[in-house]
Amino acid sequence: MSDVQNKQDTWNIYGTEISSRLLIGSALYPSPSIMEDSIKSSGAEVVTLSLRRQSPESGGGNAFWQHIKDLGMKILPNTAGCHSIQEAVTLAQMSREIFETDWVKLELVGDEYNLQPDPIDLVKATEILINDGFKVLPYCTDDLVICRHLVELGCEVLMPWGAPIGTGKGLLNPYALSAIRHRFPQTTLIVDAGLGMPSHAVQALELGYDAVLLNSAVAQAQDPVLMAKAFKAAVEAGRYGYMAGSMPEKDVANPSTPTLGMPFWHQENS
Numbered sequence: 001m002s003d004v005q006n007k008q009d010t011w012n013i014y015g016t017e018i019s020s021r022l023l024i025g026s027a028l029y030p031s032p033s034i035m036e037d038s039i040k041s042s043g044a045e046v047v048t049l050s051l052r053r054q055s056p057e058s059g060g061g062n063a064f065w066q067h068i069k070d071l072g073m074k075i076l077p078n079t080a081g082c083h084s085i086q087e088a089v090t091l092a093q094m095s096r097e098i099f100e101t102d103w104v105k106l107e108l109v110g111d112e113y114n115l116q117p118d119p120i121d122l123v124k125a126t127e128i129l130i131n132d133g134f135k136v137l138p139y140c141t142d143d144l145v146i147c148r149h150l151v152e153l154g155c156e157v158l159m160p161w162g163a164p165i166g167t168g169k170g171l172l173n174p175y176a177l178s179a180i181r182h183r184f185p186q187t188t189l190i191v192d193a194g195l196g197m198p199s200h201a202v203q204a205l206e207l208g209y210d211a212v213l214l215n216s217a218v219a220q221a222q223d224p225v226l227m228a229k230a231f232k233a234a235v236e237a238g239r240y241g242y243m244a245g246s247m248p249e250k251d252v253a254n255p256s257t258p259t260l261g262m263p264f265w266h267q268e269n270s
């Protein structure tokens with residue numbers, strides 16, 4: 001029996017072993033209790049949150065942060081909403097103090113239209129944070145060369161986008177995501193953002209990605225708790241599919257039922 005069936009099929013974030021291949025966000029839920037139930041249903045072990053977005057003025061602050069800590073999950077602070085290197089670095093440092101973790105999902109908005117990460121400042125901020133002792137998980141575009149720069153700086157995890165945040169469009173460029181997977185076989189790869197339906201998560205895992213991170217697809221579903229369950233099943237299905245290995249694709253139809261042994265009357269009449 002393969003590891004995946006034995007449930008020993010883990011992956012890691014900078015050496016920390018993780019089983020669930022779904023990472024989940026903590027924003028935009030209709031209520032705190034739906035958030036909690038959804039996160040639990042998702043089976044995720046890692047939850048991400050932003051100090052900036054979840055400030056006291058927007059319903060966040062100490063009580064919210066404590067609520068997240070009480071879930072007993074691994075916390076991945078993110079720098080969502082930061083537009084400059086200095087802003088992102090300062091927020092990462094504050095998050096390290098508050099959540100007692102050196103992990104940071106580095107988000108640096110480069111353009112308001114599609115919230116695309118600024119590839120140049122992302123690389124610069126990553127370097128500063130790594131030199132400051134952080135374990136950086138950069139949210140980046142699916143650009144192979146930017147990914148190479150990030151890996152060369154020492155990133156052991158990359159989080160290329162599936163589609164712009166909150167769009168639910170799924171994997172817009174499977175070719176680019178697949179090229180990153182092939183180019184960096186040793187790097188932990190997580191498709192982050194833009195997923196809308198469980199089939200998108202299946203596709204990411206089938207490409208060999210280690211995990212997916214999402215927020216809107218669950219938080220903004222008609223039934224967030226049920227959608228969380230659906231994504232839990234989807235990452236498992238995608239991973240099984242990847243591990244099983246696909247059949248060779250063919251251009252010409254190939255009958256799956258052999259004609260030999262057809263009933264006598266059919267052979268007579270054909």
Ligand SMILES: CC(=O)[C@@H](O)[C@H](O)COP(=O)(O)O
Binds near residue numbers: 167168192193
């Ligand atoms: C929560 C978070 O970190 C988002 O910035 C993330 O990128 C998820 O994006 P979606 O909301 O599109 O899933």
